[in-house]
Amino acid sequence: xNVVALRNVSFAYNGARIVxxxxxxxxxxxxxxxxxxxxxxxxxxxxxxxxxxxxxSGNVELEERDLASFHRNEIALRIAGVWQRPPLAFGxxxxxxxxxxxxxxxxLMKWETPHDHExxxxxMRQTETLHLAERTAMxxxxxxxxxxxxxxxxxxRSRILLLDEPTSFLDxxxxxxxxxxxxxxxxxxxxxxxxxHDLALIRRHASKVIVIRSGRxxxxxxxxxALERARLAEAFGMQQExxxxxx
Numbered sequence: 001x002n003v004v005a006l007r008n009v010s011f012a013y014n015g016a017r018i019v020x021x022x023x024x025x026x027x028x029x030x031x032x033x034x035x036x037x038x039x040x041x042x043x044x045x046x047x048x049x050x051x052x053x054x055x056x057s058g059n060v061e062l063e064e065r066d067l068a069s070f071h072r073n074e075i076a077l078r079i080a081g082v083w084q085r086p087p088l089a090f091g092x093x094x095x096x097x098x099x100x101x102x103x104x105x106x107x108l109m110k111w112e113t114p115h116d117h118e119x120x121x122x123x124m125r126q127t128e129t130l131h132l133a134e135r136t137a138m139x140x141x142x143x144x145x146x147x148x149x150x151x152x153x154x155x156x157r158s159r160i161l162l163l164d165e166p167t168s169f170l171d172x173x174x175x176x177x178x179x180x181x182x183x184x185x186x187x188x189x190x191x192x193x194x195x196x197h198d199l200a201l202i203r204r205h206a207s208k209v210i211v212i213r214s215g216r217x218x219x220x221x222x223x224x225x226a227l228e229r230a231r232l233a234e235a236f237g238m239q240q241e242x243x244x245x246x247x
Contacts, residue, residue: 001064003028003160003191004049004079008058011044011215018044020215021058026160026193031186033202034195035226036212037236042195043084045212046162049193051075076104080153084165086145094140094148095133098124101155116155123154126181128174142169150178154185161185163194167201179204199227211235 002025011019019041026032034042047053048060051067060067062078070078080101092100101123102116112120124130127147137145146169153161167175175198182192182205196202202209202223209226211219213235219226232238 001028002026002061003063004193005061005064006045006048006058007061009048009055009060010057011041011048011053012056017056018215019048019055022212022215022217023058024210024217024220026191027207028159028191029186029189030207031182031192031194031205033206033209033223033226034193034212035197035199035202035209035232035235036218040212041215042212043164044215046081046083046164046193046195050079050081050162052081073104076156076158078158079160079162080156080158081162082146082150082153082164082166084168086149090137093134093136094124094129094144094151095120097137097148098129098151098155101152104156119157120151120155123151124148126154127151128177143171143174146170147174147178150181154181159189160191160193163192163196165196165198166194167196167198175201203227 005025006022009019009022010017022045034045036042044053048055062070098120099112099116102112102119106112121130124133127150129147129151132140132144132148140148150166166178170178179201186192186205206223209221209223210217211226211231218235219231
């Protein structure tokens with residue numbers, strides 16, 4: 001069953017069509033990679049999937065229901081997102097940012113419980129950010145802050161995780177750690193949609209790859225087929241002989 005599906009979705013902004021008649025589905029427990037050049041519409045697609053943007057035409061389905069029929073909190077209980085350009089959070093400590101991931105589980109005017117704090121500390125250990133707990137966002141590097149936002153998404157305990165260039169600010173060690181976390185999440189049945197230029201990450205985890213070009217579906221298939229050099233060269237507007245530069 002598709003837990004998320006796009007049905008002939010288009011999205012335009014200031015008269016420019018960013019997503020153009022796009023359709024694909026994401027099965028429960030799958031890792032779907034979104035690949036394409038900068039400006040192809042990958043981040044917009046993820047935002048449409050989380051209901052942060054509304055399609056200009058077509059519809060997004062969540063659990064076979066129109067996403068627009070869900071309350072904002074209902075979506076948050078099901079879908080968490082980690083964004084390449086996260087919201088500004090200068091005054092928050094790392095622990096406070098992670099606890100924000102528990103917000104969908106709190107009643108109106110309710111404070112976090114000891115259980116919420118236990119979950120926050122668990123995911124901070126998982127992402128190696130517990131030592132940052134009392135640091136503010138201004139006191140953290142871009143990579144540290146990225147890991148904190150990943151921890152916040154994990155604290156949300158949603159079954160669907162959207163990742164927008166999750167390794168962009170991580171060093172090799174932390175990128176490898178994230179890859180292990182993704183593997184652990186998938187073994188627990190998490191559904192993941194990841195937009196990334198990190199083709200090694202996509203190859204390792206993806207069950208399906210969606211190649212996007214100019215907001216349209218360029219190719220959909222297995223990692224071996226979708227990431228074939230000639231196909232990627234076409235999607236990125238490159239010559240095959242330029243794919244690798246050799247001295």
